[in-house]
Amino acid sequence: MMEYAFFEGRIVPIEEAKISIKTNSFHYGTAVFEGIRAYWNEEHHQLYILFAREHYQRLLANCRAMFMELPYSVDDLVNITVELLRKNNIKHDVYIRPIAYFKDLALTPKLIGFTPEIAIYTYSFGRYLDTSKGIRVKTSSWIRNDDNSIPSRWKVAGAYVNSALAKTEAILAGYDEAIMLNQNGFVAEGSGENIFLVRGRKVVTPPCWDHILEGITRSAVIKLIKNELVLEVEERSISRSELYSADEVFLTGTAAEITPVVEIDNRKIGSGDIGPITRELQKIYFDAVRGNIERYKGWLTPVYES
């Protein structure tokens, strides 16, 4: 079947969605991107885009900060995405990658005087990390990008050199994922995930000013913990040593969903198995994102007319 992408203002066959090696953002990492998931519900015969508006709001806000004024509104981008998913006739879980960049063929690392462009394509990857049995992570020797050097708050391509270094180090050392500390020595996040720990009846996560990406899944999970599990959520700095003695640790992200962490730096977390709070959260989250919980239907944009 023919695959399509949105490129230079139109939906075109994927083979036509190509950029020049001279493209400015390719050289300087100044592209701004998003990762969005859509979940297929077989019973509803429907594809639901998760947090479509929130992702495009973040993308456009990041673009403005990068002097990238795109001629699209949040609604435009959501509508284009719906149209693309329909055109690709997607009837399974899918990942959507919008990427905004400076298309100019110019060799200067700057953000002004250039022409921004946005491309959107779909990508089939199943599980990003194993959510079913819990993963083993390593504290990275790489420090998380400081918000005052390459803003960790923005989803800009260049920031992912930091993620790639940490993730590679972890994989080469035999772990599944890396946890990065910030310049103050506190726990920041994974290479592509936010982090939470459980201590008794309290759930703790680093605050947004601790040099992390303000994850959309992070916000949704905070709401689920408060409203569904009726537990307290503390947003405060976390020391590395506190992770080791936590009852449970889990990572959140669009790709990672809710991934339990069962071992950090060769130390078992809790019982070394997925903890009860993480398990409960996973269940609610997976039901909500697939459109099986009525009160969370507001998170979802249906793709097909019912």
Ligand code: PMP
């Ligand atoms: N931190 C980093 C560094 C990420 O790349 C991601 C993935 N976008 C996240 C956290 C999680 O963010 P979200 O829940 O919005 O996908």
